[in-house]
Amino acid sequence: xDKKEQTKITDAYDTILILDFGSQYSHLITRRIRECGVxxxxxxxxxxxxxLEFKPKGIILSGSPYSNHEEGAPHVDKQMFELGVPVLGIxxxxxxxxxxxxxxxxxxxxxxxxxxxxxxxxxxxxxLGGAQRHELFDGFNGDQxxxxxxxxxxxxxxxxxxxxxxxxxxSEYAAIAHEMDKVFGLQFHPEVTHSEEGAKILxxxxxxxxxxxxxxxxxxxxxxxxxxxxxxxxxxxxxxxxVSGGVDSTVAAVLMKRAIGDRFHAVLVDHGLMRLNESKNVxxxxxxxxxxxxxxxxxxxxxxxxxxxVTDPERKRKIIGNTxxxxxxxxxxxxxxxxxEKIEYLVQGTLYPDVIESxxxxxxxxxxxxxxNVGGLLDTMKLxxxxxxxxLFKDEVRKxxxxxxIPADLIWRHPFPGPGLAIRILxxxxxxxxxxxxxxxxxxxxxLKANNLYNQISQAYAALLPIRSVGVMGDKRTYEQVIALRxxxxxxxxTADWFDMPVKVxxxxxxxxINEVHGVNRVVYDVSSKPPAxxxxx
Numbered sequence: 001x002d003k004k005e006q007t008k009i010t011d012a013y014d015t016i017l018i019l020d021f022g023s024q025y026s027h028l029i030t031r032r033i034r035e036c037g038v039x040x041x042x043x044x045x046x047x048x049x050x051x052l053e054f055k056p057k058g059i060i061l062s063g064s065p066y067s068n069h070e071e072g073a074p075h076v077d078k079q080m081f082e083l084g085v086p087v088l089g090i091x092x093x094x095x096x097x098x099x100x101x102x103x104x105x106x107x108x109x110x111x112x113x114x115x116x117x118x119x120x121x122x123x124x125x126x127x128l129g130g131a132q133r134h135e136l137f138d139g140f141n142g143d144q145x146x147x148x149x150x151x152x153x154x155x156x157x158x159x160x161x162x163x164x165x166x167x168x169x170x171s172e173y174a175a176i177a178h179e180m181d182k183v184f185g186l187q188f189h190p191e192v193t194h195s196e197e198g199a200k201i202l203x204x205x206x207x208x209x210x211x212x213x214x215x216x217x218x219x220x221x222x223x224x225x226x227x228x229x230x231x232x233x234x235x236x237x238x239x240x241x242x243v244s245g246g247v248d249s250t251v252a253a254v255l256m257k258r259a260i261g262d263r264f265h266a267v268l269v270d271h272g273l274m275r276l277n278e279s280k281n282v283x284x285x286x287x288x289x290x291x292x293x294x295x296x297x298x299x300x301x302x303x304x305x306x307x308x309x310v311t312d313p314e315r316k317r318k319i320i321g322n323t324x325x326x327x328x329x330x331x332x333x334x335x336x337x338x339x340x341e342k343i344e345y346l347v348q349g350t351l352y353p354d355v356i357e358s359x360x361x362x363x364x365x366x367x368x369x370x371x372x373n374v375g376g377l378l379d380t381m382k383l384x385x386x387x388x389x390x391x392l393f394k395d396e397v398r399k400x401x402x403x404x405x406i407p408a409d410l411i412w413r414h415p416f417p418g419p420g421l422a423i424r425i426l427x428x429x430x431x432x433x434x435x436x437x438x439x440x441x442x443x444x445x446x447x448l449k450a451n452n453l454y455n456q457i458s459q460a461y462a463a464l465l466p467i468r469s470v471g472v473m474g475d476k477r478t479y480e481q482v483i484a485l486r487x488x489x490x491x492x493x494x495t496a497d498w499f500d501m502p503v504k505v506x507x508x509x510x511x512x513x514i515n516e517v518h519g520v521n522r523v524v525y526d527v528s529s530k531p532p533a534x535x536x537x538x
Contacts, residue, residue, distance in 0.1 A: 009391055010054035012224045013039035014212035017056035021045045021064035021074050021092050024531060027353075027494040028191040029060055029090070029202070031393070036203040037214030041391070042352075049079040058086045058210030060202075061093025063189060068095040068153050076100065086182040086209045091150065094176070094185035101159045101183060122194060123149045123168040125175065134165040134177055136184065136204050140197055147174075148194035154187060182209065218399040222255070225388050229259040232386065238339060239386065240332050241266045241347035242324065243294070244274075245282035246416045248349030248389060251401040253292050255388050256347055258404065265335055265343070266292045269327050271320065272300025273420030273434065276442040285410060295335075299327045307422060307429045311466075313538035316429070320419045329382055346383035350390050351397065353493050393492040414445075414459045415493070423538035427466030432519070437464045439517045440483045447509045448487075457499050460487035462513075463526075463537045471521030480521040483513055487525075488535055496530040 016033050020026040020042050033040040045061070059080055066073040076096050081087060089097035125147045127137050147168070155173040158164065162185075166175030174187045184205070190198030206212045233239060241256055243249040243266045256264040266286060270279050279296055286292040306319050325346075332343040389397055394415070401411040417423055424441075425433045440462040448454040463484045471478040485506075490496035510523040526533075 009039070009221075009224070009228070010041070012228075013216055014057045014210075015054055016040035016058045016060060016206055016210065016212065017052075018042045018060045018062060019045040019047070019076060019080070019093075021062050021096075022066065023063035023092070024065075025189055025191050026062040027492065029062060030352075031492055032191050032199050032202045033060075033206055034216060034393075034396075035199070036206060037216050038206040038212045039216040040206075045074050045076055048077045049083065055083065056085055057212050058088070058206060059083070060205075061087065061089040061096050063091035063093065063150070066092065068092065068099060081181075081183065086205065087184070088205050088209075089183075089185040090191070091187060091189060092153070094155065094173075094187050095153050097176075097183055097185040098155055098159050101161070101178065101181075121149060122146055123171070123174075123188065125166050125168055125188065127166050127175075128164060134175075135208050136165070136175070136177070136201050138204050138208060139200050146194070146196045147188035147190070147198065148192045149188050155185075184209075218396060218403055221392075222400060222403055225255065226259045229256065229386065229388060233260055233263070233345060236263075237345065238263045238265065238335075238343045239345040239347055240328060240335065240343050240383070242328065242349070243268050243282070243286060243292070244349075244416060244418065245278060245285060246349070247394075247401060247411060247413055248351055248397055248415070250286065250290075250349075250406060250410060251397050251404065252347055252349040252388055253286065254290060254404045254406055255400070256386075257290075257292060262293055264293065264347070266294045267328060267331050268294060268296045269324060270296060270298045270300055271303040271323070271420060271422075272431075273303065273320075273422045273429070275416065275421070276438045285407075290406070295331065297327060297331055299323070302327070304429065304431065309428060311427050313423060316422045316538065317419050320422060324418070325383070332383060344384055345386050347386045347388065350387040351493075352391055352393050355390060393494075395491055412455055414454075414457070414461070416461075417536055423536050424461055424463045426463065426537055433464055436481065436517055436519050437462055437483075440464070440513045440520065443512045443516060444485060444509055447505060447512065451502070451505050453502075453505065456489075457487045458490040458493070458496065459535055460485070460499070462486075465524075469522045473521065478521045480519050482522045482524060483517070483520050484537070485509065485523060485525050486535070486537070488530070490530070490535070493535065494530075496535055498527045498529060501525065 016038060018029050018040055026042060030040055030042050061076060078100050081100055125145050127133050127140065127143045154171055158173060158176065162176045162178045164173055165177050168174045171187050176185045189195060190201040207214055239256060239260065241253050241264055243253050253266050268279065268282055283294060283296060287294040303323055306323055307316060310316055310319065328346055336342050398411050421434055421437050422429050425437055444460065444462045448457065448460060463486060465482040465484055467482055468479050469482055471480060487499035487501060488496040489499050506525060513523050514520055
């Protein structure tokens, strides 16, 4: 599917455009808007109006780690303010509103003469207007609410044509509005849960101010996406699909089967980097239970050969991504020889967090890591991509899966990365290292399920570290490898916190791994949140 086809979802829904200036909270704005039944898309702040493939019903400018005064700071295309739709600036976005609308508004920096007015943390917003207060604050209880501040720059003057609609003790212009132009600015972050009624502000902006229809839901999305797929593929087109047995690819596969039936052919590439007995389990679920037309291709020798000697995680991901496409194209040729119609499309279970983390643009953000199905694809790839889940977060995909009738135990299965164990083996990937991490991970998952912890955790896995440590077994010195256990809680997988594992369970898991997995003499538990860490180690 080309870029234009991928954005056709905006033809079906009123859409809010969120421009990302690099804030750690940008994805939360997306979440809050969708939670109120309005579709939205997050794009880099550097996008130009002339390059937009849809006209939004409203625009939100995110926060940023930059100072508006800083050399090289990112700035919005001024023509965004000429689209005739409402604009809401949040934190740094407020300063962008003042910069563009100007005419009397000035921005003070924390390095300037008003350092004492910077705010970090909770603050009380005083809402002005009494009974006639601004519609952004409809539904509020009282004239005060707690909000979350995180800024050094702030307005030191009110832009011409604007009025103050809310202030804090130290921020005179905490909320401003230009009624005629429908442009608004907030110095605080309504998208975070620390802002007690922040979600109401975003809902009021999307529905009351922008007049968006609240019709975004998985029920409507499934129907529209099926129609979109049929329109792209046509009445005779055939599609090959990448599946792994995980939630994302399974939902994508069932959706494709619902859309085009047996013209969808699923392919599981066994790259030798899967969990213990994974291929057999996938065949049982997809083929036998869900009736998906499935072919399993053993390409482990090819993958492991290309990964030999490779230790850099980015190279691993790109090698795996490229090899995936090579295998798929070869498989498509084989299927072509058996079918009357040529296969033209490849389906992948790419999710929105994959896209957000992989897209880099000049200015406020950098690529965190390339996902094999986003940043690792061949430029010469012949198959056209269809990514039916590309606009969805993980929890939205799970809702879709339940609607499609996929068994709950599969829906709530922990995510498994496309590159497989290659990014859970830090350092060179070898058959011996794969065997170690497979066994350790199998023990880990078994104990989590036996202790009724599996469904309390969003994602858990065992990683093999590229270090050795001294130990003692049977009165003998050992010098063996280290397994790191990871378990996190998350809703959208853009942020995550480590799971507070019961000590008794951790002791048993550690004991079993050390005793049953040869080559390991030490087990550690990862207590890092995301951010600053990512969920996977590589």
